[in-house]
Amino acid sequence: MAVTLKDIARRVGVSVTTVSRALGGYDDVAEETKRRILQAAQEMGYHPHIIAQSLQRQRTNTVGLIIPTAGPRFSDPYFTEILTGIGNEAAKHEFDLLVSTRAPGAQEREAYERIVGSRRVDGLLVIRTRCRDERITYLMESGFPFVAFGRSDLDLDFPYVDVDGTKGLDEATQYLIDLGHRRIAYISAPLDLMFAKYRLAGYKGTMERNGLSVREEWIAIGRLTQEDGYREGLKLLDLEPAPTAIIAANDLMALGAISAAQDRGLIVGRDVAVTGFDDIPLVEHSHPALTTVRQPIYHIGTMICSMLIQVIHGEEPAERHILLEPTLVVRESSGVGGQATVDALGSE
DSSP, rough: OOHHHHHHHHHHHHHHHHHHHHHOOOOTTHHHHHHHHHHHHHHTTTOTHHHHHHHSOOOOOOOEEEEEESSGGSSSSHHHHHHHHHHHHHHTTTTTEEEEOOOOHHHHHHHHHHHHHOOOSSSEEEEEBBOOOOOHHHHHHHHHHHESSOOSSOOOOOOOOOHHHHHHHHHHHHHHHHTTTTOOEEEOTTTTTHHHHHHHHHHHHHHHTOOOOOOOGGEEOOOSSSHHHHHHHHHHSSSSSSSSEEEEESHHHHHHHHHHOOOOOOTTTTBBEEEEEEOGGGGGSSSSOOOOEEOOOHHHHHHHHHHHHHHHOOOOOOOEEEEOOOOEEOGGGGGGOOOSSHHHHHOO
């Protein structure tokens, strides 16, 4: 069995990131630590980046993306946007894009191992990163080129592009508070997703900063689908007292929450405010048009693909860690211009 970075890290008693950076020649690793790592690597017969080196000799000119989904998620415009960005950037560099889908779990890990082992692609893109992401751990240990859209809680140094979800939710929540809302509910993404952690922190932090309580029943969790937004929206609106505003962690759940409010006979933007996150194309023309936090999904697709091709060519990206700032886009669903009155909102 081939020796991995994890094996060396365990023997020397350091992190996988430290081993990776020592073997990569970075100067932020202490000389004594670097010496011990290099000695251990030599004694254990480690051959750094065997797969990456072989790919450089015989490339496929293909980048891969395994979409983590258990359902018909290609209908999600989020994936359409990011795939278009990735595909167009790949084509610009005369690369092809191999796309597959797997549900998170054992089959997903097997899919990564099969693609890496078969050398069908020169590198992989990882999206919707998780707090303790086994995909990233595996790719780091394998020395296989990859770039992620998103961060993780792992003590690993890998190239990524991400959006500051904490700031985005801070701006959305503060905007609703400034309109006069005090009972603001939140429909979160599953909490094993890294972006869900940051966005929930933004919502909670802004409520607390304004001296507003965050009740447990005001926080729901959905699976990023319109159906879940509808279901969780109904539950929130049936609370007594009901929230006067609902923030959803993505646009599809926000659209579901709008439908829930309308089915309860409420006028969205007057009786209840709804906001989302992503700014997928269709929300500008929803009824009412959705207030949302915009992240440049297409542009992110081009960025991560460009970074990956640099890594494949053995180049160090100018920036390994890119954190983009989102923008709040105000439309009718939140009560543009203060349409949601104090009388409609009620007291906390």
